Amino acid sequence: MHRLPMIFAALPFALGILSQRENVWIAAIFSLLVIVFRKHLKPPVTISFFVLGFAAGRVSQTSVDIPLDKKTQTIVRVTGMPQLAGKWLRSEARIISFKDSTGEWREAHAKLLLNVDSALGLQLGDTLMIEAKHYSVFDYYIIKGIVSRVYVNGYQRIGTDTALLERMILLRGILSDKFDRIETTNENRALMQALTLGDRSEINRDQRDSYSRAGAAHLLAVxxxxxxxxxxxxxxxxxxxxxxxxxxxxxxxxxxxxxxxxxxxxxxxxxxxxxxxxxxxxxxxxxxxxxxxxxxxxxxxxxxxxxxxxxxILDIGFQLSFTAMLGIILLYRPIFALWRSGIWRIAAVTLAAQIAVVPLSVYYFGTLPLVGLLVNLGLWLTVPSIMVLSLLYLVSGIGFVGTTAAWLCRLQNGFVSWCASQRWIAITDIVMPLWMLAAIYGGLIIIIIILMRKNLL
Known part of the structure; x- marks a missing residue:
């Protein structure tokens, strides 16, 4: 424990947030652990960070008293790049203020999903006065600070300006447009944008489902x-x-x-x-x-x-990426020790990440890829090449470089699509209860502790 001082801060802080957001029983379990392992857990420090996490979870909860299903005057600022979705231009927007039931303007610190009639146009950085009904959103959006969604058929533009981060979004849009100059399919261009710029807006549902079924969905998110x-x-x-x-x-x-x-x-x-x-x-x-x-x-x-x-802490992407990295750090060495070779080194990294991530992935998505290791091992050969060539193309503009990257994307998409088409590739529609997820990770923790005591980690 003395080599991991951050464990006394990060772990109780995270548990404090979860106990405030999810279940007070987490606080009871934490208290029991502190009592049982008080000689190792530094109770004054861990309890302080637990309380700090609890307070941070409470303060960060988004709460704006905008009336739902009722037309409300609202001033918003467009903070995301508008995307065409049917007849609507869709974007995230920050709420600046809104008019409450008494007719008074109130400031707000939250976001909404803005849907504007595409005939009106919408730009990143627009500040708009709108009058529209606010509708509820899923918990997924609430976690991101988004409290409502609106559909707007008319607005008053107050002004347009872009901050530094918004200019980076505009730059990303300009770079994405460069991929359109490559003569290839939309699926290949979408993959290049996702791998290099983190822009997944062009990935269609079939392509997303293929990667998910093949156990490679994580590659579509930077x-x-x-x-x-x-x-x-x-x-x-x-x-x-x-x-x-x-x-x-x-x-x-x-x-x-x-x-x-x-x-x-x-x-x-x-x-x-x-x-x-x-x-x-x-x-x-x-x-x-x-x-x-x-x-x-x-x-x-x-x-x-x-x-x-x-x-x-409630973001699925954060949980999956953190768990994958944790698996690589803790499990890579003992797995690699089973067979020391160049190709096994890559396989060991992939296997360590998958052992850590698979239970969480099954819990959220209900799919268990059966040959995900082999699929990911094959993609280790193409993903770095696609990224390097795509970035080189964005910098140099050399058409041959972009065409080569697109050819590799076609190769990878074809491989993933073929894998996903096989009936035996995955078990679907799995329902995993939370207690089972906790039991699986509890067992993994026990195994890791045993390996640590035997100096195998």
Whole structure:
């Protein structure tokens, strides 16, 4: 435990948020653990962070008293790139203020899903006065701070302006348009955009279902794998800076800055934030010439992200990406030790991540991929190549590079589509109760503890 100081902060902080949001029994279980293992868990520290997490969960809950199913005057600012969905232009928007039942204008700190008649037009950065009914949204959106959805057939535009992050979104749109110049199918272009820019808006339902059934849906969202590839490419391309005086520090700082620029370009999703923050901490540890404990770094990254936004803990993408990275850190070495070879190294990383993620994936999506390891092992050969070639095409504009990337996308999409078409590829419609999920992870934790005591981890 002394090698993992962040466990005394991150774990109780996360449990505190969950106990406030989900179930008070979590607080009772936490109290019991502190009593039983008081010699190891540093009760004053862990209890303090648990209370802090509980308070953070309470403060971060989005609550805006906008009346539902009633026309309300609202001033909003468009914060997402509008996407065409049928007759509507759809985007996220930040609520600036609304007129309550007494006719008074009230400020608000929440977001809504804005649907505007496509004939009216909509731009990123628009500030609009609208009058429309507010409808309820699913819990998935509430976690993201979105409290309602509206459908607008008319508005008054107050002004248009873009902040720095919104300009990054505009830049992402410009880069996405460059993929349209490549002569290939929409599915191939959609895959290039998803892998490099984190833009999944062009991926159709059939393509998404194929990747999910084949056990490769995680590849469609920029996460630790993709950020790791970016980190490796940047470190290689900027390695020559180390030859300069104090070049090692210059190289490290430039790599960190460019990774955060990439995170902004992909929309600051929880999985990207977690990965970029972890690689940044790892890079900083290299600069100060200290050995980085990967598990402690991951816990530190998780704690910082939850401190910034406690809602991340209920985000499925955050849970899956964090669990996958946790599995790689804890299980990769013993799995790789079974057979030390180059191809098994890649398989060991994939297997470690899947062992950790599969129970959570089955719980949420009800699908158990039976040969996900083999599918992902094959995609390890194409995904890095597609990413590197796509980014090179965006920078250089060389048509041959983009065409080659598109050909690899066609190869990968075809492989995934064939796998998904096989009846034996996955077991579907599984219903896993929460207690079973907890039991599975409890068993994994016991196994990990045993391996640690035998110095196999």
């Amino acid at each position: 996460s630790g794998l993709h950020v790791g590839i970016i980190f490796a490419v940047l470190s290689f391309l900027l390695g020559w800076l180390s030859l300069l005086r104090r070049g090692r520090y210059i190289c490290g700082v430039v790599v960190i800055v460019l990774m955060w620029v990439y995170a902004a370009l992909t929309g600051f999703s929880p999985s990207v934030l977690r990965a970029v923050l972890m690689f940044s901490l790892y890079q900083l540890s290299l600069l100060v010439e200290r050995d980085a404990n990967q598990l402690n770094t991951l816990l530190g990254a998780a704690f910082v992200l939850l401190l910034i936004n406690p809602n991340y």
